[in-house]
Amino acid sequence: MTTQTPPGPRGLPVVGNTHQWARDPCDFRERCADEYGRVVNYEIIGWDAYMLTDPDDVKRVLEDTDTFPKHDDSTDRLREIVGDGLLTSEGDRWERQHEAIQPAFYMSHIRNYADIMVSRTEDTVERWRDGGTVDLREEMMRTTLEILVEAMFGEDIDLEARGIYDAVEAMQEPLRPRNQPVTFLAPDWAPVPFLRRANRAKDHLEAQVYDILDERRRGDADREDLLSMLLDADAGMDDEQIRDEMLTFLFAGHETTALTLTYVWDLLSRNPDAEARLREELDEVVDGRPTVEDVFEFEYVDAVVKEAMRLYPPAHEIRREPAKDVTFGDYAVPEGSLLVLPTWVLHRDDRFWDDPEAFRPERWLEADRDRPEYAYFPFGGGPRRCIGRQFAMVEAQLAVATVARDWTFDRRYDDLDLSAAVTLQPKGEVPVRTERR
Ligand code: HEM
Numbered sequence: 001m002t003t004q005t006p007p008g009p010r011g012l013p014v015v016g017n018t019h020q021w022a023r024d025p026c027d028f029r030e031r032c033a034d035e036y037g038r039v040v041n042y043e044i045i046g047w048d049a050y051m052l053t054d055p056d057d058v059k060r061v062l063e064d065t066d067t068f069p070k071h072d073d074s075t076d077r078l079r080e081i082v083g084d085g086l087l088t089s090e091g092d093r094w095e096r097q098h099e100a101i102q103p104a105f106y107m108s109h110i111r112n113y114a115d116i117m118v119s120r121t122e123d124t125v126e127r128w129r130d131g132g133t134v135d136l137r138e139e140m141m142r143t144t145l146e147i148l149v150e151a152m153f154g155e156d157i158d159l160e161a162r163g164i165y166d167a168v169e170a171m172q173e174p175l176r177p178r179n180q181p182v183t184f185l186a187p188d189w190a191p192v193p194f195l196r197r198a199n200r201a202k203d204h205l206e207a208q209v210y211d212i213l214d215e216r217r218r219g220d221a222d223r224e225d226l227l228s229m230l231l232d233a234d235a236g237m238d239d240e241q242i243r244d245e246m247l248t249f250l251f252a253g254h255e256t257t258a259l260t261l262t263y264v265w266d267l268l269s270r271n272p273d274a275e276a277r278l279r280e281e282l283d284e285v286v287d288g289r290p291t292v293e294d295v296f297e298f299e300y301v302d303a304v305v306k307e308a309m310r311l312y313p314p315a316h317e318i319r320r321e322p323a324k325d326v327t328f329g330d331y332a333v334p335e336g337s338l339l340v341l342p343t344w345v346l347h348r349d350d351r352f353w354d355d356p357e358a359f360r361p362e363r364w365l366e367a368d369r370d371r372p373e374y375a376y377f378p379f380g381g382g383p384r385r386c387i388g389r390q391f392a393m394v395e396a397q398l399a400v401a402t403v404a405r406d407w408t409f410d411r412r413y414d415d416l417d418l419s420a421a422v423t424l425q426p427k428g429e430v431p432v433r434t435e436r437r
Contacts, residue, residue, distance in 0.1 A: 003332035006050060008032065008041035016043025025420035026316065026344050033345045039331040047073070050333045051340040053349070055374035057328050058341045061320050062374070062382035070384075071319035071338050077183065078422075081171060081198065085241075085248030086387060098387070100235040101245065104226050105387050110394055112224045113151045114292035117395045120146040121402040130436040133412060135429040136265055140258035140399075147395060148254045152246060153212055154225045162208050168250050170194075170201035177419035177427060202247070209246045213239060249388075255423060256314040257392045261399055262430055263312040264304060267359045269411050269432070274361055275404075278304055282401055290401035295394050298401075303364035305396045309378040311359060313343040316424040318380055344424070346375055408435050 009032060011017040021028050021044045032040040033053045040051040052058055061068045069090050079088040086097050103109070124143045128134060145168060149159055159165045173194045174183040186192050216227060226249070229235065230242050237245070268275040281300040282290075295302075318341040325335050333339065348356040352375035354363070363369075379386035386392070409432040417427045 003327055003330050006039035006041040006331040006333070007036045009035075011043050016046070018044045026418070026424075029317070029340075029342045029345050030348065033342070033349070039328050039333065044338075047338040048334070049338040049340050051342055051345075052328065053342065053345060054328070055346060055352070055372035058346065058374040058377065059372075059381065061339060061341060062318070062377070062380060062384070065383050067323055067326065068320040068339065069323060071321040074319050074338075081174065081202065082247045082251045083202075083244035085244040085246075087248045087252050097237075097241065097245065098383075100237055101230065101387065104229040105391060107390060109224070109229070110391050111292050113147070113391065114295075114394060114398060116150045116155075117147050117398040118290055118402050120150065121399045125403055125407055128407065128434040130434065132434050133431055134434055136409065136432050137258065137262045137426055137430040140261040141255065143399065144254040144258040144261070144395065145250075148249065150225075151391075152226045152249055154223055154227075157212065163204060164208060164250075167201040167204045167208075168254075170197045171205065171247075171251065172198075172255065174198050175422045177421040177425060180421050205247055205250065206243055209243045210239065213242065252386075253388050253391070257395055259312070259314040259423060259425060260305065260309055260392070260396050262426065263308040263416075264396070264400060265403075265409055265432070266411070266416055266430070267308055267311070268304070269409050271359050274304065274359065275408075277361075278400075279404060282404055286401055286405070290398050290405075292394060292398075294401065295397045298397055299365060300361060301397050301400055302393070303361035305393065305400065306364050306376075307359060307361040310347045310353075310376060311357075312418070312424055313347055313378045314423045314425075315378065315380065316344040316420050317342045318377075341377075343377060344420070346377070349375065406437055408437055409433065410435055 009017055009020065012019065017028070021042070029051060032042065032051060038052070038054050038057070040053070042049050042051070052061065070088070075088050082088060084093070086094065086101060089097060121143055123146070124139055142165070145165065146159060149157055149164060157164070173179060179194055182192055183195065186195070212227065213231070216231065227242070227246070230237055230245060268278065277300055281298060285294050285297045320339040320341065322333055322335050322337060322339060326333050346352070350356050352371040374381060379389040379392075412431040412433060413429075416430065419425055419427045
């Protein structure tokens with residue numbers, strides 16, 4: 001079979017397509033998919049990129065981790081921030097870590113975290129005033145971080161006093177939309193203030209994890225939190241590994257859920273019928289405080305969260321790097337290039353979705369859902385699929401149920417201005433007026 005280089009948009013000398021990508025990555029990728037089809041070749045920040053738009057190709061890549069490991073350069077940068085935990089490791093090391101950690105995310109354990117999820121969300125709404133204004137994104141970030149830290153370390157960790165909240169913020173600063181170009185392009189020795197702050201924050205978080213580990217070893221309490229599970233002798237992890245995993249969870253486990261919740265509220269505020277139907281289900285199912293049993297009964301709440309992640313997938317693209325020359329159909333993709341699996345594009349592809357731009361949670365309730373498995377992959381797929389996906393789904397639904405019981409929001413912005421950094425995020429604040437029902 002003769003192979004050919006996949007088509008793609010013409011770029012400029014040196015910068016390639018970086019300028020088109022940087023202006024609006026989501027729009028750029030959608031236009032490329034429309035125009036060039038199955039495999040699209042472009043160049044961003046010096047990387048020779050190949051975007052796949054066929055769900056079966058996405059499946060092949062995600063499920064074959066030997067041929068398609070993570071993209072080396074992107075992962076190296078991430079490793080500098082979060083260490084060598086589950087998100088960034090490869091091969092045997094990843095396999096051992098995955099095996100040790102997976103039981104902590106079984107549904108039987110997630111049940112134990114449900115009360116934390118509801119309680120910390122209650123703390124958030126207790127701070128609100130009827131008629132006050134809050135930044136929704138910030139409120140959701142704090143809530144999901146508080147939930148995660150308590151699920152990881154137990155209830156006696158004071159985020160504020162230990163400086164954990166500020167440190168997590170600083171650790172993520174290099175990946176904020178406005179900072180990302182510098183983060184990815186600056187040489188290691190460059191004196192960039194936010195990179196220094198991020199390094200100091202990482203040191204601080206590492207010291208905190210060691211400190212908590214010490215305390216834990218001195219105490220004798222029989223605990224149910226994530227740290228105890230990793231400390232369990234059967235898990236066979238040394239302190240350094242535990243530290244890296246804890247940092248990874250802090251990084252991977254709260255912003256994505258907070259963004260999902262922000263998008264849920266944005267979409268509901270634009271779709272009053274959907275909001276009314278959601279409340280109807282909540283009134284029917286929840287008796288007093290929401291519980292994990294309620295989550296198993298929710299249909300519409302679940303559909304709302306899924307639909308929000310379809311339209312606004314926090315992980316808007318997934319990256320891999322072929323370990324050898326490969327072909328997709330008769331298109332050749334070389335070893336060492338950047339493979340882009342564009343969640344955003346496939347989630348809005350009219351080959352698989354009716355009226356793809358519309359927020360229509362009902363589509364998840366329809367019996368006849370004949371679409372390829374990888375037309376929807378907000379949590380990735382294959383062996384490297386998100387380990388926290390069930391945690392996140394239970395958490396998001398309990399948070400929605402807890403907030404929607406008493407509160408509704410009046411938007412104080414027109415449209416969300418989004419930017420596709422490592423995660424898909426609103427560029428600025430998301431101000432809303434909080435109204436008690
Ligand atoms: C809505 C919320 C979430 C979304 C959209 C999300 C998305 C993702 C995606 C797409 C991946 C795969 C990345 C890749 O293949 O390159 C991933 C991996 C991962 N996620 Fe999540 N995630 C969420 C919540 C969480 C939570 C709550 C945790 C932990 C408490 C978590 C921890 C992780 C870890 C450790 C990995 C790496 C897994 C591995 O490589 O084995 N995530 N996530």
